[in-house]
Amino acid sequence: MEVCGTHTMAISRYGLRDLLPAGMRLVSGPGCPVCVTAVGDIDRVVALARLPEVTIVTFGDLVRVPSSHSSLAAERATGADVRVVYAPTDALELAAAEPARQFVLAGIGFETTAPTVAGALLMARERGLRNLSVLSLHKTMPGALRALLDAGESRIDGFILPGHVSVVTGSDCYRFLPAEYGVGGVVAGFTAADVLEALLLLSRQEEPAIEIGYRRAVTAAGNRVAQELLARVFAPCDAVWRGLGPIPGSGLRLADEFRDYAAEERFAIEPGEPVEPAGCRCGEVLRGLIDPPQCALFGRRCTPETPVGACMVSNEGSCAAHFRYRAIAESGGADA
Amino acid sequence: MPDAGRILLGHGSGGRLYRDLVRDVFLAHFANPVLARLDDAAALAASGRIAFTTDAHVVQPLAFAGGDIGRLAVAGTVNDLATAAARPLGMAAAFVIEEGFEIARLHEVCASMAATAAEAPVEIVTGDTKVVQRGAADGLFITTTGVGEIVAEHEVSAASAAAGDVLLLSGTLGDHALAVLAARGDFNLTLDVRSDCAPLWRLVEAALAAGGADVRFMRDPTRGGLATVLAELAEGAALGIEVDEAALPVAPAVRSACELLGYDPLSLANEGKMVFAVAPKAAEAVLEALRGRPEGARAAIIGTLVADHPGRVALRTSYGTRRVVDMPVGELLPRIC
Amino acid sequence: MCLAIPMRITATDGAAATIEAEGLVQTTSLMLVPDARVGDYVLVHAGFAIAVLESDDAAERLALFDEIAGMAGGGESGSGSDSDPDAGRPYDPSI
Numbered sequence A: 001m002e003v004c005g006t007h008t009m010a011i012s013r014y015g016l017r018d019l020l021p022a023g024m025r026l027v028s029g030p031g032c033p034v035c036v037t038a039v040g041d042i043d044r045v046v047a048l049a050r051l052p053e054v055t056i057v058t059f060g061d062l063v064r065v066p067s068s069h070s071s072l073a074a075e076r077a078t079g080a081d082v083r084v085v086y087a088p089t090d091a092l093e094l095a096a097a098e099p100a101r102q103f104v105l106a107g108i109g110f111e112t113t114a115p116t117v118a119g120a121l122l123m124a125r126e127r128g129l130r131n132l133s134v135l136s137l138h139k140t141m142p143g144a145l146r147a148l149l150d151a152g153e154s155r156i157d158g159f160i161l162p163g164h165v166s167v168v169t170g171s172d173c174y175r176f177l178p179a180e181y182g183v184g185g186v187v188a189g190f191t192a193a194d195v196l197e198a199l200l201l202l203s204r205q206e207e208p209a210i211e212i213g214y215r216r217a218v219t220a221a222g223n224r225v226a227q228e229l230l231a232r233v234f235a236p237c238d239a240v241w242r243g244l245g246p247i248p249g250s251g252l253r254l255a256d257e258f259r260d261y262a263a264e265e266r267f268a269i270e271p272g273e274p275v276e277p278a279g280c281r282c283g284e285v286l287r288g289l290i291d292p293p294q295c296a297l298f299g300r301r302c303t304p305e306t307p308v309g310a311c312m313v314s315n316e317g318s319c320a321a322h323f324r325y326r327a328i329a330e331s332g333g334a335d336a
Numbered sequence B: 001m002p003d004a005g006r007i008l009l010g011h012g013s014g015g016r017l018y019r020d021l022v023r024d025v026f027l028a029h030f031a032n033p034v035l036a037r038l039d040d041a042a043a044l045a046a047s048g049r050i051a052f053t054t055d056a057h058v059v060q061p062l063a064f065a066g067g068d069i070g071r072l073a074v075a076g077t078v079n080d081l082a083t084a085a086a087r088p089l090g091m092a093a094a095f096v097i098e099e100g101f102e103i104a105r106l107h108e109v110c111a112s113m114a115a116t117a118a119e120a121p122v123e124i125v126t127g128d129t130k131v132v133q134r135g136a137a138d139g140l141f142i143t144t145t146g147v148g149e150i151v152a153e154h155e156v157s158a159a160s161a162a163a164g165d166v167l168l169l170s171g172t173l174g175d176h177a178l179a180v181l182a183a184r185g186d187f188n189l190t191l192d193v194r195s196d197c198a199p200l201w202r203l204v205e206a207a208l209a210a211g212g213a214d215v216r217f218m219r220d221p222t223r224g225g226l227a228t229v230l231a232e233l234a235e236g237a238a239l240g241i242e243v244d245e246a247a248l249p250v251a252p253a254v255r256s257a258c259e260l261l262g263y264d265p266l267s268l269a270n271e272g273k274m275v276f277a278v279a280p281k282a283a284e285a286v287l288e289a290l291r292g293r294p295e296g297a298r299a300a301i302i303g304t305l306v307a308d309h310p311g312r313v314a315l316r317t318s319y320g321t322r323r324v325v326d327m328p329v330g331e332l333l334p335r336i337c
Numbered sequence C: 001m002c003l004a005i006p007m008r009i010t011a012t013d014g015a016a017a018t019i020e021a022e023g024l025v026q027t028t029s030l031m032l033v034p035d036a037r038v039g040d041y042v043l044v045h046a047g048f049a050i051a052v053l054e055s056d057d058a059a060e061r062l063a064l065f066d067e068i069a070g071m072a073g074g075g076e077s078g079s080g081s082d083s084d085p086d087a088g089r090p091y092d093p094s095i
Helices: A005-013 A039-049 A072-077 A089-097 A114-127 A141-151 A163-169 A176-181 A192-204 A224-233 A256-261 A282-286 A318-330 B016-029 B069-083 B103-119 B175-184 B201-214 B225-237 B252-261 B280-291 C058-071
Strands: A054-058 A081-084 A102-107 A132-136 A158-161 A184-187 A210-212 A234-241 A245-254 B050-057 B086-098 B124-132 B140-150 B166-169 B189-191 B215-219 B240-244 B275-278 B300-306 B313-316 B322-324 C005-013 C016-021 C024-029 C041-045 C048-052
Touching: A005 A163, A005 A192, A005 A318, A039 A054, A039 A072, A039 A132, A054 A089, A072 A081, A089 A102, A089 A114, A089 A132, A102 A114, A114 A132, A114 A224, A114 A256, A114 C048, A132 A245, A132 A256, A141 A163, A141 A176, A141 A245, A158 A192, A163 A224, A163 C041, A163 C048, A176 A184, A184 A192, A224 A234, A224 A256, A245 A256, A282 A318, B016 B103, B016 B124, B050 B069, B069 B086, B069 B103, B069 B140, B069 B201, B069 B215, B086 B103, B086 B201, B103 B124, B103 B140, B166 B280, B175 B189, B175 B252, B189 B252, B201 B215, B201 B275, B201 B280, B215 B225, B225 B240, B225 B275, B225 B300, B225 B313, B252 C005, B252 C016, B252 C024, B275 B280, B280 B300, C005 C024, C016 C041, C024 C041, C024 C048
Parallel strands: A054 A081, A054 A102, A102 A132, A158 A184, A184 A210, B086 B124, B240 B313
Antiparallel strands: A234 A245, B050 B140, B086 B140, B166 B275, B166 B300, B189 C024, B215 B275, B240 B300, B313 B322, C005 C016, C005 C041, C016 C024, C041 C048
């Protein structure tokens, strides 16, 4: 199972499933941070977007994700101010340029992205920028891996471990996988050769173990500076994952020292009860229980152009990745 | 006069200010006998079949590395005519200008249009100007309409394409989209890339001279990129397409930016490229003809039309595996995580 | 997990650095990699360098990639071997 959205995309983009030997099957897990964000959390972002004084600053991936009744794209079309950025530090410039408006950064992402949001907040504090806040929806990986294995629903023989999350966390944090669950993992980079190498290494493991394939960027200990920054600006909290449900300690909220930058404390919003789209099986897809084509909506009501669930919206979502791959197999094209 | 040098509402009114603007700006840059008559309609002579096309241009920012809205407007319309194998006969240009727009900038845009028109070659023979109040337009919108004379006797369209036809692309992908992106300054990037914006009638003329009726389909991959053109071709021809990823020409800066921002070069807009479907026996000759023109220096064979998977476009990766290419969905968004 | 590409540091100015990949220049923060120096290759994500890349085993990795590409039994090796380095290189996402 891969648990990194960029791996999901790489596998689909390079057509790696075509290269696998019989007996080896790739299952996609909860690796796309947009896909695992609970509908209720998207509702909170949309509710903030509706506040007239608020500008939502977000990574592009989030804009088209459906909330219970809307999306940021839909809100923007009816007058909400939604700005897409590549880096959280861009939010600082936006906020500095318009002191009369409130800028809320939607903090989505795992341990790769959270330190960049933390860095941006430190800079905001240093610059005395008060019209910026963060809605932290960040999540951390190890808890999700545990929850997947504890649920024991699908047989996972090994993990392709996330490449860039592991740059920050280091590979040691996964040692519980072989130790407590007898499952091995290889930290992989993102080229086709990297992913294939990880599969090769996994299949050669005589005992389940954690190995680093992506040695040029990942170490056992990880990036200490980034880890310390995370510990200073964020604190663990419980989080709800789409598909996995609540996982204790798997989320990040702003630490006490930075609570004054927390969007949920600065603005009162009433997002209402979350509504999962009827018939959407994103949850089971995210747990690796079904392949996307097994969802009745897949390719019919739910397509990349008209997505119902997050797994189809995000380019890294398992459903979006499968949609592009499946079409060729279905129309029976012979191999080149 | 504090307003000297800026467009006023009066410039769109049809009166003296308007006449002065037409004389000082448009006539000055687009000098030609037909336009000089300033009739309400331009009279042109043509024999045979006519191609007719129109396009609105709303690019932001108005200028970017390698071009501006003026060049874009003229090249865009020339290229649409070219896809129908039509030599451009004349062009109309309608300007909607925002009150307060600097006249000096209008001169720059018109100079650019004139230069591009000379390259094509085509003349701007008629036009119109309206001025709207401040805030009602994004500086400047230009709509160009073109009339051309179809020189090919065969039908150049997706329906003419056949299984086995070879696909050629005249050059590198994504240059225009990234030049505009870089000019917007949103991503704090300096890119070594210029828009490829260029009129392509001469290129198409060379391809037709080399391939004749074997040139079955032509289209320029503008918004929506190569992926959209291929999807349209596959659908219109009711055939499948196989594209060789390793054969696609992409400039280094574009490749780097795509990796950084998560874009697919096949989805990016181009404004100076053409896709051709050519019968196999003429492919080499057409390729050589394309490469003989500066706009086609990087032309390459990129794939073929096949009987398999009709309506679908498949990309063969450099690992020998295959994946589907879809039309891009929605707006261009940076992918981050 | 997220998009990040290797870029070379060409200049530094306190915690900010100018970084380059082929044809692309950007600025980034070195807050997360304070030991990075001019000439280092760093992995850049969302405006921050997150790791300094070790290039020691680069040659070995390239050989490994070629071997794997050959075993995959498909097309050409992924290293984008165009004979004209100034031409638009074929789009190949392999590093």
